[in-house]
Amino acid sequence: MTCTMRLAYDAEAIALGAKLLRAGKLVAFPTETVYGLGANALDGQAVEGIFVAKGRPADNPLIVHVGSLGQVDALVDTIPPLAHRLMRAFWPGPLTLVLGRSHAVPCVVSGGLETVAVRMPDHPVALALLRAARVPVAAPSANVSGRPSPTTADHVLADLGGRIAAVVDGGHCPLGVESTVLDVTQCPPVILRPGGVTLEQLSEYTPLGTVTDQDHASLRRSPGQRYGHYSPRTPLVLVEGESRQEIAEEITKRITRCQRRGLRAGVLATQENAQRYGDIPILVLGSYSDSQIVSARLFGALRQVDEWGVDVVYCEALPEVGLGRAIMDRLRRAAAGRDGKGG
Ligand code: AMP
Ligand code: MG
Numbered sequence: 001m002t003c004t005m006r007l008a009y010d011a012e013a014i015a016l017g018a019k020l021l022r023a024g025k026l027v028a029f030p031t032e033t034v035y036g037l038g039a040n041a042l043d044g045q046a047v048e049g050i051f052v053a054k055g056r057p058a059d060n061p062l063i064v065h066v067g068s069l070g071q072v073d074a075l076v077d078t079i080p081p082l083a084h085r086l087m088r089a090f091w092p093g094p095l096t097l098v099l100g101r102s103h104a105v106p107c108v109v110s111g112g113l114e115t116v117a118v119r120m121p122d123h124p125v126a127l128a129l130l131r132a133a134r135v136p137v138a139a140p141s142a143n144v145s146g147r148p149s150p151t152t153a154d155h156v157l158a159d160l161g162g163r164i165a166a167v168v169d170g171g172h173c174p175l176g177v178e179s180t181v182l183d184v185t186q187c188p189p190v191i192l193r194p195g196g197v198t199l200e201q202l203s204e205y206t207p208l209g210t211v212t213d214q215d216h217a218s219l220r221r222s223p224g225q226r227y228g229h230y231s232p233r234t235p236l237v238l239v240e241g242e243s244r245q246e247i248a249e250e251i252t253k254r255i256t257r258c259q260r261r262g263l264r265a266g267v268l269a270t271q272e273n274a275q276r277y278g279d280i281p282i283l284v285l286g287s288y289s290d291s292q293i294v295s296a297r298l299f300g301a302l303r304q305v306d307e308w309g310v311d312v313v314y315c316e317a318l319p320e321v322g323l324g325r326a327i328m329d330r331l332r333r334a335a336a337g338r339d340g341k342g343g
Contacts (some may be wrong), residue, residue, distance in 0.1 A: 004168040006153060009125050013168050018132035021164050023245035026053055029129050030143040030170035031121035033094050033178045033196055034149040034299065035156050036065065036139030037164065038129075041075075044106035047138050051108075053163040054144045062138040063096050063179070064118050067130030074104050075116055075136060078087045082206055083184045089205060092122035094179040094196025109138050119179055125170035142167070148230045148302035148334065151176050155222065155303060174297040184250045194325040196295075230299070230334040232313065233306045234266075238335040240317040244288050248273040251314045255280065257313060266308045268301055268315040270294075281308040285316075289322040298327060302334055 007013035010202060017027045021038060024046040028037050037054065039046040042065045051058055066072055069087065072079065076101035082268075086095060092147040101116035101333060110116050116137075121127065130137055140151040144159040153169035160167075167216035182202065190209035191199060239254070255277060258265045266281035267274075270288040283301050286293030305313045315331060318324050 001280070002162060002165060004157060004164055006157065007166055007168045009168055009170045014125075014128045014132050017129050017166060017168050018134075021129070021133045021137060022135065024049075025165035026050060026163075027129070027165055028150075028153075028160065029057040029126055029139075030168065031065075031126045031139075032123045032173060032175045033121070034151055034173050034176070035142040035153070035167070036121075036126070036137075037120040037142035037156075037160065038065070038137040038139040040133070041065075041109055041136040041138040042104060042106070043135075044108050047106060047108050050138065050140060053160055054140065054143070056140065057145070058108070059111040061113055061115075061117060061184065062109050062140050063181075064105070064109060064116055064125065065130055065137045065139050066118060066120050067127055069120070071136050072118055074102060074134055075267075076100055076102055080184060082189065085205060086182070086184070086202075086321075087120075090197050090201075091120040092127065094122070094175055094260055095119060095202075096181045096194065096195075098181060098183040098185060100185060106212045115183075115185055115219055117181060123170065123173075125168055130170065146229060146231060147177060148232065148299040151296075151299045155300070158303075172296070174296060176298055176300075177323070177330060180326070194329050196323070196326065197242075198322045199325060200322060230302060230330050231336070232302045232308060232334065233289055234308070234313050236268075236302070236305070236313050236315055236331075236335045238315050238317055238331050244270060244272055244316070247316050248276045251316065252276060254314060263311040264309070266305060266313045268305065268313060270316050270318070273316060276328040281305075281310060285318075288318065291327060294318060296324050297331060 025186040049287045095115045098117045100114050150156045151173040153167050156167045175196050178195050180197040181193040183190045188207045188209045255265045265279050274284050320328050
């Protein structure tokens, strides 16, 4: 059992965090997407510590974070011209590129794959820490495997307190969902995980492959997508429908059915529908038409519902465009149950 330090973000915290990383310790830090659990990516033993602390399956590869473009060369075999264009367009930012792995990257980082996932995060704390550490940092989301990803330092400490050296507290992560993972070793490239950079934004730069994450080929390429993830402890039911009215009617029916059986229900609702469910626990995710607010609140909400003490939580589906694709991907996984934890 380690005593985990909570470091308020300042120059001293960055210097200490960087020193800990260089010494092979685990340090969690905020990015624009979610909090990451960092270890020196070139230190195989330190990276193994990430898998132990999270309870993450060894075949679920990690994303390597860099603080400068110059750090990428040593991590990969080649950088195709398209990858260069995407880095210029979206870095620092929530786009992870899967490239051929160089021998400098320990096998454990990539879960045995011949590729490596790389990104430069767009957050002052993450960039300051990466630049001070002067090593690439492998950093999956800083949650216990299977739990919702952390968007505050409190979430990190709730899951990993006592298992890691430190967390740098940089407040709430602004985007709130993870990066888009794009495999650029394929032509055309393939989205392995929808995330903060949207399909619409990427399509402006390149035609995209049609493989979806339901396909076996894609699952082989991105093992993380195979595992359950993001689930609250309370059963979550995602209710989809043709319109937001239809969704509200369906949830209302289900709440009544629950109440007849003596069960308690709660709802993760849109602002537009929140008034329709009566006197039960409700958490407003945001407006139906504002996916940015919803993504920022999503993972916090998936943790908060466990405080309600209800038997079931119904969640309204959101439109699957733009950031809505990443939100719906996370909600489907959260609703799929708590088996086969992986992330
Ligand atoms: P996390 O950082 O916990 O949000 O998860 C990282 C995600 O990136 C998982 O879905 C992994 O499967 C994916 N990933 C990481 N490295 C690779 C890689 N080399 N090839 C394909 N997917 C990867
Ligand atoms: Mg994760």
